[in-house]
Amino acid sequence: MRRDWFSKALLKWYAQHGRHDLPWKKPLSVYRVWVSEIMLQQTQVSTVIPYFARFMASFPSLESLANAPLDSVLQHWAGLGYYARARNLHKAAKCLVNDFAGIFPKDVTTLSSLPGIGLSTAGAIIAQAYNLRAPILDGNVKRVLCRFHGIKSWPGEKKVHDKLWELAEYHTPKQQAADYTQATMDLGATCCTRTKPSCELCPLQKHCAAFSQQSQAQCPGKKPRKKLPTKQLYMLCAQNQHGELLLQQRPLKGIWAGLWSLPEFTDESAIVPWLNEFLGTSGAKLTALSPILHTFTHYHLTILPRLITIRKKAIKSQSNLSWLNNDALAQRGLPAPIQKLIATIR
DNA sequence: AATTCGTGGAT
DNA sequence: TATCCAAGAAT
Known part of the structure; x- marks a missing residue:
């Protein structure tokens, strides 16, 4: 199997079955992509959509966000959860205006130095907003990669996590970075789902290790959980x-x-x-x-x-x-x- | 490495 | 009903 088989198959699938109507993609701007990526951390698309609309109506630009009082930003975030995201978003907006002349950095290292932006979020922003090659590793991609490569261990283990980054890097193509990034997330969200994946519709089925072993339910492994106090x-x-x-x-x-x-x-x-x-x-x-x-x-x-x-x-x-x-x-x-x-x- | 950070949907 | 866990990051 050629290295680019994975991305080629995925891009072809995305053209027909991907989600092309997400609100942060039209119109596309790095500011809108950034806000959406922060809201989408550990949060599903359907939950984010109304919050994103209200947020953009009140803070349509980076400058308007940087100049807003924190209380107002938190109010727009109320109900969405993980409120450190809102505080970090506000802090990063001020930082971008004051230290970066209002221009988003175009490299993952600098972008991920901003509060609330980790490696995966930085990659997602750069790939989607600038169409530059940048691997991501969110929950969807972890699940897709674990199944495709038959990895049954828990991605929380450092060794497994490092391996997944390596695989994400390996499969990410140079061309069509934005579409590829959206395609991997769409596949995980709509096809290679946590339970009952639609393998019969999956573009990666032919070379998927989990499908060939029928071990989809075991990939990836679950986080060991304690009883909640x-x-x-x-x-x-x-x-x-x-x-x-x-x-x-x-x-x-x-x-x-x-x-x-x-x-x-x-x-x-x-x-x-x-x-x-x-x-x-x-x-x-x-x-x-x-x-x-x-x-x-x-x-x-x-x-x-x-x-x-x-x-x-x-x-x-x-x-x-x-x-x-x-x-x-x-x-x-x-x-x-x-x-x-x-x-x-x- | 293990915790701390929300909320809602799916099963 | 109880559990899992989503476009994770910071500490």
Whole structure:
């Protein structure tokens, strides 16, 4: 088999069966490709599309993004997850404007030095925006390569990961870099899927090791998983007589960093003293709402909401608390489960 | 190398 | 229902 058989077969398939209508490709610009690639990290296309549209409407250019307040960027990211992506995107925009004269670098090394851009994302941007040869290695490509070469070990192992980069480099053609890159991702997303791959429609079937052994389900190997721990938190839904809700901005580190959420407590007994200290209330009575279960990548969270209605009082200074009405709430970035919880009491 | 970062869809 | 895991990067 010639070295270029893989890319030739894939490009031919892509011309007929690829996704040619993705919003970040029309019109094509390196800025739009960059934003889309960051949003698409660990996130499926169908989830990204509405976020991308809203983001582009508000931040149509690199300069508009660099000049925007971080809070506004986070608000546009709210619900999409992995909020460090939004902070890094904003930081990289400022860096590009200040240190690169607003011009995206055209080499993988320099591009991947920007916050939030790793090797694979840098390759994807350069290949798609500039049509320059640059291998990528995302989840789709890993799966396609593992199956094509019959690799059954887990790509998280360094040795396997290095081998996959080597294979990605080997198969990437010099010509049609943009189409090839999109083709590999499209094949993984629509044909060589995680479960029930459509091998009968696959352009690579003839030389696919996994197909010949019928070992598709074993390639690639799975990540060894531990049982997820469960955490419990009380969250305070405090409303005042104007219908405003008490929100608290989260610290810049940890889960939901920088987003607006409800005040949280490990112990229920801490809520009333806290209300006394920060809002000067007394005789407060809490109502328990139904618990909410939310699962992160690395733990289960049980949210125990406690509702209270109080007279509006001045918030103790130096706090990150704020009374917000519905309009103001819409202007803040709220985590998805908090957004849902609030919707149930409005 | 192992963790930490969200959320939603698929099975 | 429980589990997996997506166009990964940073630490």
